[in-house]
Amino acid sequence: MADHGVTVVVADAEPQLRTAASTDAGRHRRGNEDAHLAEFPVYIVADGMGGHDAGAVASAAVVRAFTGLVGRDDVRPDEVADAIRRAHQTVAALSDRTRRGAGSTLTGVVQVRHDGLPYWLVLNVGDSRVYRVSGARFERMTIDHSYMQEQLDAGNLAQEDVDTFEHKNVITRAVGAPDSPADYWVHPVEAGERILICSDGLHGELSEAELYDVLAHHADPGEAVDALLRRALDHGGHDNITAVLVDVAPDADPLDPLVEEQAEGPRLETSTTPDEATDA
Ligand SMILES: [Mn+2]
Structure with missing residues (x-):
């Protein structure tokens, strides 16, 4: 039993996947x-911001925009773009109504179908992140929309100085804010891969080496997310912490189109701003 009262949900609606999710307010x-949804085929995290409870209302609204996709194995990429557009509209309306500047990050993966084959549609607005472990490989699948990332890209900030960067929490796109299209990437579903979706309360406390270390030492997804949150709290828990973990079974049938035909798979639209989302 964890000492910080986290909630861990392990779902098995899709037999090839094992998932766990955990969230904690942190120590400050x-x-x-933060809000999250971890039900096949939707695995997302939203980190709300705004005065009073506007942030919590915003992140909850973002997650709610995706609930209609839950339980389906035939979601199309344009339906994900529609969900993001609904989230934008709802949060923007909330922001206008309350005049508190409500907004939210949104990141994660949705398993979509294209020509009958399943892919992860990776999506991001803001500075929550998606990581992926495949064998010994650990990679980030998203690019932050943040002032810090802009300074890194411009060469004004060195990678070794990110830990002490003063304006870490300034984001440049948010659900509900203008000029904030989502970025998209498409990734074939691979046997044995592990996908981590998290808010900055996790990746801001743990280095990527630490994230990988925890993931490599806990095969069980529930134990892994619990260990991630405990580690973030040990580091101070300065922010709300959320982690969602999706494991694709390592013994997934190689003849199953779920994991076959990756190289031959259809090319999906991988531009960062599909038309469907730019007008949100
Ligand atoms: Mn946060």
Whole structure:
């Protein structure tokens, strides 16, 4: 039993996947403005911001925009773009109504179908992140929309100085904010891979080496997310912390199109801003 009261949900709606999710307010914030959804085929994290409880309302609204996709194995990429557009509209309306500047990050993966084959549609707005472990490989699948990332890209900030960068929490795109299209990437579903979706309360406390270390030492997804949150709390828990983990079974049938034909798979639209999402 964890000493910080996290909630871990392990779902098996899709037999090839094992998932776990955990969230904690951390040690410094009164409430938890993170929200998440971890039900096949939707695995997303939203980190809300805004005065009073506007952040929590915003992140909850973002997650709610995706609930209609839950339980389906035939989701199309344009339906994900529609969900993001609905989330934008809802949060923007909330922001206008409350005048508190409500917004939210949104990141994660949705398993979509294209020509009958399943892919991960990776999506991102803001500075929550998606990571992927495949064998000894650990990679980030998203690019932050943040002032820090802009300074890194411009060469004004060195990678070794990110830990002490003062304006870590300034994001440049948010659900509900203008000029904030989502980025998209498409990735074939691979046997044995592990996908981590998290808010900055996790990746801001743990280095990528630490994230990988924890993931490599806990095969069970529930134990892994619990260990990730415990580690973030040990580092101070300065922010709300959320982690969603999706494991694709290592023994997935190689003849199953789920994991076959990756090289031959259809090319999906991989531009960062499909038309469907740019007008959100
Ligand atoms: Mn946060």
